[in-house]
Amino acid sequence: MDQKNGQRANADWVIRSVQPGGAGVQSFHYAGSMRHGLPGNTLVLHPDELHDGMAGTDAGFRYRMAYVDPSLIQNVLGGEPLPFIAGGLSSDPRLFQASEAFVQAVDFSLETLEEQDALYDLAMALRAVGGSPRGRKRLDYRAAERARAFILEHLHTCITLEMLEHASGRERWSLSRDFRTLYGTSPYRFVTLRRLDRFRALVLEGFTLVDAALVAGFHDQSHMTRHFTRCYGVPPMRWLERLRAAR
Template sequence: MTSDNPSAGAGVIEPPGTKRRGDWIDVAEDAIPFERIEAFFAGRAYEPHRHDTYAVGQTLSGIQSFHYRGAERTSLPGGTMVLHPDEVHDGQAGGEHGFRYRMIYIEPAAVQRVLGGRPLPFIKDGISSDPRLFAAVHALLPATDARIETLEFEDGLFELAHALEAAAGGPAKVGGALNYRAAERARLYLHDLPDGTITLETLEAVSGRDRWGLSRDFRRLFGTSPYRYLVQRRLEAAKVNLRHGVPAAQAAVDAGFADQAHLSRHFKKAFGITPGRWLRMAEMPAGTEAEQA
């Protein structure tokens, strides 16, 4: 990890390189299991979409604009973006020179391993000026060519979870008891991408918790519904195959989607861009089918 001092020259980085023209995305190759990117967009970046992860990041240069919870937000260098799981947002440049940013997508389950079953912290406006939170996020966002070691990330995750909770106003009050163990059993089952049709009745049997109580607890603990969690895991599996040159039609079926169109529809809904555009911007191998997705 880089040794940048977040309190000195916050938001000041080296100028963008000349290796690319137009919009681009770099994906870090880390030992950690969560996607970490650096990207540049000159204009419109993403259509409205939502993740089932925290999207935590910092704008490096330019003005980053996005619609979130009924208002237009602006991210500038020196602040922190925290988009809560399952909240719809888009993204575009707020100025003529575009914007460059870094982002890490962290599953709520990882935050829960630190919080131990407390409700997820919520930064209501999606933007924070909290210095502790800035430092915690900055530590997890070195340049994409700097590899983060597993233990290093786990230390950073511990600090991030507590910084998020503090920035959100402290531990949230729980409205009714949450059954974390049952929800975690259901999450682990979905995470393994089971075959066949999955219903709340299936998850009731897996978790030992009544289906509606489980559905409520799952949302409170992991920030999204069981179905959307399953779809996101399928999308992540498809992205891995696409990055390795698997044709989009085959990647879709292998991940559990009905066909390529089914994959493309969910991909754009989750990430705000098509599979083909994502592959092109990331400069990854793309077959003809993926390019047309």
């Protein structure tokens, strides 16, 4: 996530469900405007769209949130451009219902088949509520998926667009455009966010910051720290201290 005037952007879908019966309003800047989520609404933040979040009233607010890898939605859509929810906010009950399985999973883990069913329902709801998908109509999904798989297998190396071109069989600039349309973010940002995911997992396993940064694929600790701070708004040590304090 890059910060800009306090805003950040994820490489995954962010699904937030403002709980019925909850108090307050969830406000956030998104796509150039201030939005206000009310109980019963669903916030759907498209990958790489800048956003923030705050209480809209002094009463505060309650919500559940899930991060969904765009590739999981693509497994269902099979190469369609990612649906886009205008304004990042929906009152459509289809989307609210389809997102419930994921936002409630913090309390009840999903069985494999249950998760697969829920992914299908969510993809169909996003497609229905999002309307006509934006982006180019002619996309090479197979090539983009080969590039994504290559990235995940080679996070520890210095990945270049030339390498992705070779792995995918798709001309590099066409691949770059397709990747953005299908997964909502650029190849480089996808690489960086996946490395940060790996880094956080390693730190929680007991790796030092230096070792975790190198194993995750960063040049050194300072390289990782720059990206971590831009993404999450705090340096890794402060993130770790907050995590330990919350336990």
